[in-house]
Amino acid sequence: MLCVQIIDAVTGTSANYMTIESNRHSRREFLAGALAVGATAALPALPTANRRSTGSSFVLVHGAWHGGWCWRRVADGLAAKGHYVSAPTLTGVGERTHLASDAVGLSTHVDDIVNEIKWKDLDGIVLVGHSYGGMVITGVAERIRERIAAIVYLDAFIPLDGQPVTALRSPTATPYPTSMVPAPPAAQFKINEKDLAWVSSKLTPQPAKTFTEPLRVTGAYQTIAKKVYVRAPAFPQVGFDAAYQRVRADRSWKTSEMSCGHDVMLDQPTQVIELLESVA
Numbered sequence: 001m002l003c004v005q006i007i008d009a010v011t012g013t014s015a016n017y018m019t020i021e022s023n024r025h026s027r028r029e030f031l032a033g034a035l036a037v038g039a040t041a042a043l044p045a046l047p048t049a050n051r052r053s054t055g056s057s058f059v060l061v062h063g064a065w066h067g068g069w070c071w072r073r074v075a076d077g078l079a080a081k082g083h084y085v086s087a088p089t090l091t092g093v094g095e096r097t098h099l100a101s102d103a104v105g106l107s108t109h110v111d112d113i114v115n116e117i118k119w120k121d122l123d124g125i126v127l128v129g130h131s132y133g134g135m136v137i138t139g140v141a142e143r144i145r146e147r148i149a150a151i152v153y154l155d156a157f158i159p160l161d162g163q164p165v166t167a168l169r170s171p172t173a174t175p176y177p178t179s180m181v182p183a184p185p186a187a188q189f190k191i192n193e194k195d196l197a198w199v200s201s202k203l204t205p206q207p208a209k210t211f212t213e214p215l216r217v218t219g220a221y222q223t224i225a226k227k228v229y230v231r232a233p234a235f236p237q238v239g240f241d242a243a244y245q246r247v248r249a250d251r252s253w254k255t256s257e258m259s260c261g262h263d264v265m266l267d268q269p270t271q272v273i274e275l276l277e278s279v280a
Helices: 028-043 067-078 094-099 105-120 133-147 193-202 238-248 267-279
Strands: 001-005 015-017 059-063 084-086 125-130 148-154 226-229 253-257
Touching: 059 067, 059 105, 059 133, 067 084, 067 094, 067 193, 067 226, 067 267, 125 133, 125 238, 125 267, 133 148, 148 267, 226 238, 226 267
Parallel strands: 059 084, 059 125, 125 148, 148 226, 226 253
Antiparallel strands: 001 015
């Protein structure tokens, strides 16, 4: 008969255990098993999943040739105030350039954001689209309108039914290639001088189908209670002007202008944060 004292590694208490040595269970095996039990008891519990913040939820959708990186200042500022922020990069651009192909279209990008919202169980969100991102968030509203508390267009397209991006550009604009569309020079976006080189290093080509695929629009975005359009008139774009004038005539919209370049989230992040919090 063998008496073994085992000390609990968590509580520090001990207990005596009696065992009989046999060919089947040697004393060495028993001691090894006892130590394993004590070590297991000492392990900390696995961390639970991160809890959703008590603030509002924001989903930020970037424009053409950009990526989620362009929202960093705004996202960090909102998160510091207790909000939950998601700024995904759309398929085929930014860090997801390895997924670029001729099959990637506007509907792919709508799927990107719809799935981001569904799989992360987001509800009552403030959905924000910059530039081309206006096409995407309009398509998202068509699919999951019930999850959107406010929709914000930052210097962005708002298509009519059946319109692709190519129908919203200036008639004199250079036609896009039929495959990958190279990013224009960052200076064309009226980027502030301090960020110009950095933005230039981040821009990537974008699949052409994202610009040529039409969008089915029933007007679901118009049923969202809070709607905002921000125009940066220093950046010339006939499609943005048309959208801005259209919604300014609708009293259910809040409209404003920002005196900066097209990438308002980079030029005026503090003002963008204030604006987004005001509609949350």
